[in-house]
Amino acid sequence: MTTSRDESHDPMPFEEWDRPREAWLLSGDCRRPGQRSLLLEMTTRAVFPTVLVFSLYLLLVGHYGPGGGFSAGLVAGLAFVLRYIAGGSDDLGAVVRVRAPAVIGTGLVIALLTALAPVAWGAPVLSTTKLAVALPLLGRAELQTSVFLDVGVYVLIIGVVLDLLRALGTGIERDMRDAGEDA
Amino acid sequence: MTTMTTTMTMDPVTINMVMALTVGVLYAVGFTLLLSRSLMRVLIGVVVLGHGTNLLLQLAGGPPARPPIVGTAPPESFADPLPQALALTAIVITFALTTLLLALGYRAFVLVGHDEVQDDVEDRRIARQKVPSAPLEAGDGDEQDVESADDEVEAAAARGRDAAS
Amino acid sequence: MLALVVAHLAVAALLPLVSARHRRAAFGVAAVLPTATLLWALANTAPALHGGLTTTTAWAPTLGLTLSFRLDALALAMVVLVSGIGAVILVYCIGYFGAESPEAPRNAALLLAFAGAMLGLVLADDLLTLYVFWELTSIASFLLVGQSGEQREERRAAVQALLVTVFGGLAMLLGFVLLGEAAGTYVIPEILAAGQAGRLHGGVLTAALLLILLGAFTKSAQLPFHPWLPAAMVAPTPVSAYLHAASMVKAGVYLVARLAPGFSDLPVWWVPVVVVGLATMVVGGWRALSATDLKQLLAFGTVSQLGFLMVLLGSGGPLGEISALAGVALLLAHGLFKAPLFMTVGAIDHATGSRDLRKLSGLRTAMPGTAAAAALAAASMAGLPPLLGFVGKEAAFAGFLDEGGLRGWIVALGLVLGSTLTAAYSARFLWGAFARKPGVEPTPVHHRPGALLTVPIWICSVAGLVLGIAYPVVDVLGASYAAPYPHVSGYHLALWHGLGLPLLFTAVALGGGLVLHAQRDRITALAPRSPLDAQRGYELTIAAIARVALGVTGRLQVGSLPAYLATILVAFVLLPGAATVLGGGWPAGQPLYHSVMQVPLAIVVVIAALAVARAKRRFTAVLLVGVIGYGVGGQFIVDGAPDLALAQFLVETLSLVAFVFVLRRLPADFTEERPPRRVRVPKAVLGTVGGAAVAAFAVVLSGARTEPSSTIGEFVRLAPAEAGANNVVSAIIVDFRALDTLVEIGVLFIAAAGVASLVLATRYDRRGRRRVESGQSSPEHEEDVLG
Amino acid sequence: MTTILTLPVLLPMLGAAVTVLGSRWATLQRVVGVVVLSVVAVLAGVLLVVADERGPIVTELGGWPAPMGIALVADRLSALLLLVSTLVTLAVLVYAIDQRIADYGRGTASTTFHPMYLMLCAGVSLAYLTGDLFTLFVAFELMLTASYVLITRRTNASRIRAGMTYVTVSLLSSLLFLTAIALIYAATGTVNLADLAGRIGTLPSGLRSVLGLMLLVVFGIKAAIVPLHFWLPDSYPNAPGPVAALFAGLLTKVSFYALLRTQTLLFTRDEPWTLLLVLAVATMLVGALGGLVQNDLNRLLSFLLVSHIGFMLFGLAVFDAAGVAGAALYAAHHITVLATLFLVSGLITRRTGTVALDRMGGLARSAPWLAVLFAVPALTLAGMPPTAGFVAKLALLEAGAAAGVDTRIVAGVVILASLLTLYALVRVWVRVFWGKRRAPLPDEDDADEVVIGTARSSVPMYAATGGLVAVSLAIAVFAGPLTALTARAGADLVDPVSYRTAVLGARASR
Incomplete structure (x- = not known):
């Protein structure tokens, strides 16, 4: 990983302060026990669902305070990133069984159908309205239909993050193995 | 709308010195990095430039004010929400472009062993040429033919120079 | 008359079908139309000599583009040449090209097409109509002179004929347009009337007439443009007889004859x-x-x-x-x-x-x-x-x-x-x-x-x-x-x-x-080289054009990306910059800062940015970019944009992760050699000037605002009531300007697919080198990207 | 009608999503792509007819009136260009599909090509239709990002440099565009074009020209105005045939459309724009001269592409109704003819195995149909009568002749550039179609996406190319109605009252 000219044993010159001295990223490869960090894995297991729930909160609160589909999707995505860093692609694959591109496509379809749906009721494209839903137990709840757009964004962004993990994470890792480089 | 615009006083939107300096530095650094040959530097330049642009977009709305969330403050004290929304969109788009360029840099590195942007080979070839390749009259198929036609054109030009001098 | 012309072209297009069955018959079929045309013209002699026979078909009347034809005395004389001699020569072709000649089908079709174009030219009653057929005859001549293009002389002569005549033709077109503009019409008799009445004058008329004469001179092989005509003699003899003796070369003379009564x-x-x-x-x-x-x-x-x-x-x-x-x-x-x-x-x-x-x-x-x-x-x-x-x-x-x-x-x-x-x-x-x-x-x-x-x-x-x-x-x-x-x-x-x-x-x-003639031996000895060789002039011109083209392209198109980007930056700074200096005013009362918190954040961002510019290691640079990102996020909070700040922090984090993933595979240092000072300094200077310019634009333009935003009032009023959102920014994103959001997630969609396609296919790049066979199933890399 | 206006954007996006979800079913992908673009073409035709009869059609998305919400506007200009562009994208798609079938067989799905292609089409449609400056930016990003993926997809070591050049320059232009939007908002407080037209008018004239020049540079990069054009001949030629055709046909023209729209709507002028005249001259000449010295067929075409951008700039620079109308007509013609030529170049390359002119020969004998397919668009590009290129050039020349001494001189440069274009194309003809026949060269890189040196070009590939030739011929045949239409469009552009009224209603009177 480090460059070939090795001068780390010398007293470090000033401008070399940022020279990497060890592999600074934990590999995601689960099959190499030497590189696993139990602490990180345990933390992740505990944090992961919490963060996902928080992301749902952000999604729903978006209309009233900071939040919304973007931020929520990104938070959820970061949860998966954490999971990947701790457990590697195999672990991630165990959680997410759908293809990432399909997730992205689904998100986009949800958003586009939200845009087009009002036409069926004779309203302009992308118009929104307030839906009153009678929920059991909770009673009457009001829902702005634009939340569906937010849901689409949320799903799509999770898909994007997963796809990035697949490509930049797993893909590059595999390339490195192919090339015989030490991860 | 008319009622609102008349009642609302016009806040000066002028960007202050500190922010102008910040934006200026971000752009300067971004531009400079963009001009280098390393694709990774270019990429970092794009990111820095993107930060500068997003900041500028937000600043275009006016000086700091209260977050535009109805109910938390009187509407007159709100910051202009539109630049915020635009900047939000811009942030996401910049992110998308960054990752794409990152992947391209990676691929370039894997393919050619470094991530420098090379000069265009064909352009260099043409710049070195004295006579256009593939002259019109030639082209019977063999290279020799091309050469001889080149010679002819050159010779014709030379004759002309002699005659002129 | 348009029908007659079109019939020529249509039959010419269908003639290869005849040639496929019987080569010599093609010429016979081709000769029918010119003969009919000649008979038609002769039958209409009386009207032609007294006022002329006209037809007009509008093509693009907005541009004055009509297909107008007139059979008058001059046209009649030309029709005799074009169609009469044309028919005779097509018959001659039957004998000239053998029954087996591979050249026959092409020549039959092209000669007939040429006859049609030439007919259109001589019947034209409108300058633009004339131009249309004028260039068609040039193209037909090019193809007839070049033949199969296998001999170098054929190619050379064909190209010379085309370039010289089209050069003149284009000049003539400009002349026509100028003349038409001055006269307000392209109809020849009306223009002639205006010319005779002296209603046209001035520099425009002079330029127009000279340009038109240029066209006539090139087409009719006048000095010094004439060498293309002897060169074109490489064509088969019937072609020379028809195009380069009887008809096409007369087009220039014909045009001069047409316009002379007026000018x-x-x-x-x-x-x-x-x-x-x-x-x-x-x-x-x-x-x-x-x-x-x-x-x-x-x-x-x-x-x-x-x-x-x-x-x-x-x-x-x-x-x-x-x-x-x-x-x-x-x-x-x-x-x-x-x-x-x-x-x-x-x-x-x-x-x-x-x-x-x-x-x-x-x-x-x-x-x-x-x-x-x-x-x-x-x-x-x-x-x-x-x-x-x-x-x-x-x-x-x-x-x-x-x-x-x-x-x-x-x-x-x-x-x-x-x-x-x-x-x-x-x-x-x-x-x-x-x-x-x-x-x-x-x-x-x-x-x-x-x-x-x-x-x-x-x-x-x-x-x-x-x-x-x-x-x-x-x-x-x-x-x-x-x-x-x-x-x-x-x-x-x-x-x-x-x-x-x-x-x-x-x-x-x-x-x-x-x-x-009796003294022919002396003359032959005397004549061979005249001091002014127009052919050499043509060759020199072509060589000069090539050299200029090479010089310009070689100097401008240097192939270096930094040079291209620098040009763009210079343009961006210079054009609006000059206008700012000339027309902008520095706003009065510009504050140093609006909120104290802006200052420390700005300092952090500026220091990090300057450090990025000097960083030698990729990872350091990426971390510093992260600092900038969070710093900017902090500014958003100060500015009252919590949504923006939240998104900025999250995106910055994700970017960092992405960078780190990729950096695993890249060397720690930038591989780029540190460029010499003479390269580095101008780049830094240009970058700095660019940054300063943007800052100046920002101050000057923001200082010029006189009205509040068009929309802020509406947004704040409608967000809670109509869009169901107290958070106005959120309302804009998912409701008021939802289309932007929709398209923006489209961009994310593309970026994700692009990253996958770029990175995941990489491992197949070096394996390659296998022939892709037809009908093979999915290429491997596609399967991989599919996930 | 207002829903129809959104479909050219939303349908291709939906199609893109569907082709990703169904990325294992090749036939589904193909059918979705062709059906979506066909529908969009029909809709564009409807929009054109209606917009011509009743004036600009406006949709306020979500029912929010402009300038609050985003307005989509189809007037004569945008509907015309949308129609032509969609016909081109449709033909190029058919070509690309059949090229893939010829090379990989019928069962092969594509993971990225179809979605990216449709997204690009959505971006193009939105760029034409939007009445909002920021949405224009977003549309550009949609279009450009998809183009980044298409041009870098399956690149090899020798072509990746082209991809980098393209992506980097485009990114810079995007960021400068965003900067310009920020500055415009800072100065005016709105991003709606119709609203901006009113507000920019109140700025001091110096600042107006700052903004105008800024947008000129921003769009000039992507429209390849000299000296901002250098990236184009270094990048387009390296893209696979259909992709290069798509780019050459559409992308520069979309940017030119943006330039045309913004300059006429926001920065009105009463007399020819000298700066743009100078740029037009430079663009025409530098492009044409560059084309003369190239040995690579695609590069040659790229330089000619640049050269003819100068023709359109000339029309805009004249800045009256006739000039702008000429520019619009020229753009419509240019979209089809450049796409056609690049498709033909793809066919030639497949046959000969090379793009180098000095290594080809004799195709007129061995592939006469190819010769015809090349000759017609080549003559069109050179502006020879009676093609569409001639009609469009004539419109420009007439506008130039009427507007004054400067423009008459530039009209002379148009003539010169036409001659040089013809010369460059004659070189191609002589080198490629005349001369001795040569055996095809083997494909130097088997692994990449592009298969060359094979005679396996299916009939639909020829048919798609021929279809575009037919579109181009149709522009010539129906020049009467078309020039009348563009003349009306030109009048709309120089006096944008109907546009502003259609978008803003009563508020336009400010």
Whole structure:
């Protein structure tokens, strides 16, 4: 990983302060026990669902305070990133069984159908309205239909993050193995 | 709308010195990095430039004010929400472009062993040429033919120079 | 008339179907339409001579683009040449191209297409219509000269012909547009009327007329553009006979003849016409005297004759009526003698395999019929009575002699000189083709030309004789064309005008010609190189264009990405920057900062940014970029944009992760060599100037705002009530401007797919090198990207 | 009608999503792509007819009135260009599909090509239709990002440099665009074009020209105005045939459309724009001269592409109704003819195995149909009558001749550039179609996406190319109605009252 000219044993010159001295990223490869960090894995297991729930909160609160589909999707995505860093692609694959591109496509379809749906009721494209839903137990709840757009964004962004993990994470890792480089 | 615009006083939107300096530095650094040959530097330049642009977009709305969330403050004290929304969109788009360029840099590195942007080979070839390749009259198929036609054109030009001098 | 023209083109397009079955039949089929056209035109002689027959089809009337046609006297004369000689030559082609010739199908179709285009040209009643067909004939000529393009001479000649004529044609188009703009119409009679009435004037008219003349000169092979015509003789002989003798090269002359009645009073018109025409006539004739290839001889002769026609039909003047009359007569005469002469060469070539007059000998006895027909045609060329050439030449001399004055005499003497040369090369042609030469074996005749090769020659030659005797017919035609000129002379075409200067001039020309021919050996020794070689001029021009193109492209298109980006930056700074300096004002009362918190955040961001610029390690640079990102996020909080700040923090984090993933595989340092100072410093300077410029734009433009945002009030009012969101920014994103959001997630969608495609396919790049076979299933990399 | 206006954007996006979800079913992908673009083409035709009869059609998305919400506007200009562009994208898609079938067989799905292609089309549609400056930016990003993926997809070591050049320059232009939007908002407080037209008018004239020049540079980069054009001949030629055709046909023209729209709507002028005249001259000449010295067929075409951008700039620079109308007509013609030529170049390359002119020859004999397919668009590009290129050029020349001395001189440069274009194309003809026949060269890189040196070009590939030739011929045949239409469009552009009224209603009167 480090460059070939090795001068780390010398007293470090000033401008070399940022020279990497060890592999600074934990590999995601689960099959190499030497590189696993139990602490990180345990933390992740505990944090992961919490963060996902928080992301749902952000999604729903978006209309009233900071939040919304973007931020929520990104938070959820970061949860998966954490999971990947701790457990590697195999672990991630165990959680997410759908293809990432399909997730992205689904998100986009949800958003586009939200845009087009009002036409069926004779309203302009992308118009929104307030839906009153009678929920059991909770009673009457009001829902702005634009939340569906937010849901689409949320799903799509999770898909994007997963796809990035697949490509930049797993893909590059595999390339490195192919090339015989030490991860 | 008319009622609102008349009642609302016009806040000066002028960007202050500190922010102008910040934006200026971000752009300067971004531009400079963009001009280098390393694709990774270019990429970092794009990111820095993107930060500068997003900041500028937000600043275009006016000086700091209260977050535009109805109910938390009187509407007159709100910051202009539109630049915020635009900047939000811009942030996401910049992110998308960054990752794409990152992947391209990676691929370039894997393919050619470094991530420098090379000069265009064909352009260099043409710049070195004295006579256009593939002259019109030639082209019977063999290279020799091309050469001889080149010679002819050159010779014709030379004759002309002699005659002129 | 449009239908007639279109029919030519349509049949030409379908002709390959005929050729596929029977090659020679194609020419026969092709000859039908020109024949019909000729008959149609002759049947309409009466209306044509009295006011003309017109049709108009609108094409793009907004642009004044209409397809207008008129059959009048001049057009009728040209139709005789285009369709009459065209039909004859197409019949000749049956004999010329063998039954097996692979060239036949292409030539049949192209010749007919050309006939159609040429017909459109001569019938055009509108400048733009004329231009349309003008360029079509150039293209047809290009393809007919180039043939299969396998010989270098063919290619070279075809390209030269095309470039020179299209150069002129395009110049002419600009002239037409300027003229049309000045006159308010493109309809030729209306423009001529405006010209005669003197309603057009000024620099625009001068430019327009010169440009139009340029077009006419190039097309009709006038000095110094003429070399393309002799070069084009590489084409098959029927093509030369038709395009480069009888019809296409007359287009320039025809155009001048069309416009002369309106503009020949203007010096800007007649001076170039007379000077160039006379020079062309003399130089062409002189060059013909030293040619050894019979086709070359005729080609230079054609150049010479075109100069002659140019003078006659373009010079106008007080007695323009007579020279116009002479012009029409000679226009016809030239077609009727030059085409058979070319066909004679074709027949000789066919029979003996040679066109070199130094090798040909004794053909007078071997091919007596051909020789007689050629002699008749050559006599007309030389101007012997009672042929049409004589009638025309008499009138030509008469016109300028009667005009008198300096101009009249100069032209008349020039014409005598030219006619002397014409007589000389006419004699040279007959001698070269048919005479028995001392010391040269009689040329063996492999196969005697059949009727298909000789009858067409006879038809044309005899037509020249008949029209010479029946001169009143030509006189009526010419008079109808010359009608716009003032009637002062009462001159009519005739075989006998009595003894006078014109007859003397004719005699001098004929006698001089024979003397010159007798001295042929000295002339051949004298002639070969004239000091001004127009062909070399063409070559030099082309070479110069190539050098300029190479110089410009080599210097500008340097192939370096940083150079390109720098150019863009310079433009971005310079153009609006100059305008800012000139027109912007620094806003008064610009505060140092609006909120104290902005200052420390700004310091962090600025320091991190400067450090990024100097960072040598990728990872360090990425971390510093992260610092900038979070710093900017902090500014968003200060500015009252919590949504923005949240997104900024999250995106920045994700970016960092992405960078780190990729950096695993890359070396820690930037691989780029540290560039030398002379590269680095200008880049830093340019970057700094760019940053300063943007900052200045920001201050100046934001200081100029006089109104609040158009939308803030509406947004705040409607967000909770109508969009169901207290968070106005969120309302904008998912409701008021939801389309932006929709498209933006589209961009994310693309980016994700792009990253996958770029990264995941990488591992297959080096394996490659296997042939992709047809019908193979998914390429491997696709499967991988699919996930 | 207002829903129809959104479909050219939303349908291709939906199609893109569907082709990703169904990325294992090749036929589904193909059918979705062709059907979506066909529908969009029909809709564009409807929009054109209606917009011509009734004036600009406006949709306020979500029912929010402009300038609050985003307005989509189809007027004569945008509907015309949308129609032509969609016909081109449809033909190029058919070509690409059949090229893939010829090379990989019928069962092969594509993971990225179809979605990216449709997204690009959505971006193009939105760029034409939007009446909002920021949405224009977003549309550009949609279009450009998809183009980044298409041009870098399956690149090899020798072509990746082209991809980098393209992406980097485009990114810079995008960021500068965003900067310009920020500055415009800072100065005016709105991003709606119709609203901006009113507000920019109140700025001091110096600042107006700052903004105008800024947008000129921003769009000039992507429209390849000299000297901002250098990236184009270095990048387009390296893209696979259909992709290069798509780019050459559409991307520069979309940017030119943006330039045309913004300059006429926001920065009105009364007389010819001298700066743009100078740029037009430079663009025409530098492009044409560059084309003369190239040995690579695609590069040659790229330089000619640049050269003819100069023709359109000339029309805009004249800045009256006739000039702008000429520019619009020229753009419509240019979209089709450049796409056609690049497709033909793809066919030639497949046959000969090379793009180098000095290594080809004799195709007129061995592939006469190819010769015809090349000759017609080549003559069109050179502006020879009676093609569409001639009609469009004539419109420009007439506008130039009428507008004054400067523009007459530039009209002379148009003539010169036409001649040089013809010369460059004649070189191609002579080198490629004349001369001795040559055996095809083997494909130097088997692994990449592009298969060359094979005679396997299916009939639909020829048919798609021929279809575009037919579109181009149709522009010539129906020049009457078309020039009348563009003349009306030009009048709309120089006097944008109907546009502003259609978008803003009564508020436009400010």
